Amino acid sequence: MNNVLEVRDLSKSFKGVHALADVQLDVPEGSIVGVIGPNGAGKTTFFNCITGALRPDAGSVRLFGEDATGLPPHRIAHAGVGRTFQLMKPFGTMTARENVIAAALTKGGSHKTAHKRADDVIEATGMAEWADAVSDSLHTAALKRLELARVLARSPRLLLLDEVLAGLVPSERTPVVELLADLRDSEGLSMVFIEHIMAAVMRLSDSVVVFDRGRVIASGDPEAVVADPTVQEAYLGTEIADA
Numbered sequence: 001m002n003n004v005l006e007v008r009d010l011s012k013s014f015k016g017v018h019a020l021a022d023v024q025l026d027v028p029e030g031s032i033v034g035v036i037g038p039n040g041a042g043k044t045t046f047f048n049c050i051t052g053a054l055r056p057d058a059g060s061v062r063l064f065g066e067d068a069t070g071l072p073p074h075r076i077a078h079a080g081v082g083r084t085f086q087l088m089k090p091f092g093t094m095t096a097r098e099n100v101i102a103a104a105l106t107k108g109g110s111h112k113t114a115h116k117r118a119d120d121v122i123e124a125t126g127m128a129e130w131a132d133a134v135s136d137s138l139h140t141a142a143l144k145r146l147e148l149a150r151v152l153a154r155s156p157r158l159l160l161l162d163e164v165l166a167g168l169v170p171s172e173r174t175p176v177v178e179l180l181a182d183l184r185d186s187e188g189l190s191m192v193f194i195e196h197i198m199a200a201v202m203r204l205s206d207s208v209v210v211f212d213r214g215r216v217i218a219s220g221d222p223e224a225v226v227a228d229p230t231v232q233e234a235y236l237g238t239e240i241a242d243a
């Protein structure tokens, strides 16, 4: 199986703080990798170095078989990487549908194609009921779906998801988790997702990688990783109680 993402020896420091140190990661095509770790472990910095928001100090990032180290964000997006943010910023005065269409248009192609893609994504993400509501009027669970829909509208090959479940109550999480599983199973979409909700990590992940103080302290089979005493000590002992 081809890897859509290969990270080698990735490092990034901020004024002496090693936010990332010699990080390695392979993401096989069509797989979901869960990223866990305590606050400040380097997870967001890791995403930022992949998406071009930050330039790594050392190491390499290969996307879809090509070197992508240090490329600017628009080149990474154009290559087929979609990213959601914890802080969602749709155009507030536009409807959800208009936001999705605007995202689809950035992909290029005709208006007709963009509208069709937006319709498909709205359907797939379960937004149809409120797609014509003004985005400013939407509650958190709807905004999360809209954020996902805007990213999917650009037809990415690799999705980077930053705590898409944060702020959702358990009954709102399940449909999002199942939607992500379906995107992998039916469209073969590859994903890396940062998540604190362990039930979702275990449901979705083909493999899990654990960050602690900028380093990967464990990775591989989800069951084996959560049973690892090092992981229990660094992270899970406290987090499972919160999940």
Ligand SMILES: Nc1ncnc2c1ncn2[C@@H]1O[C@H](COP(=O)(O)OP(=O)(O)OP(=O)(O)O)[C@@H](O)[C@H]1O
Pocket (backbone or CB within 6 Å): 014, 017, 018, 019, 037, 038, 039, 040, 041, 042, 043, 044, 045, 046
């Ligand atoms: N722009 C920045 N300038 C200075 N320090 C930074 C910057 N971004 C991150 N850091 C530091 O790098 C370390 C890793 O932060 P990062 O945000 O990547 O962790 P995280 O695992 O995503 O945490 P969280 O779960 O809280 O989002 C932290 O010590 C953080 O304070």
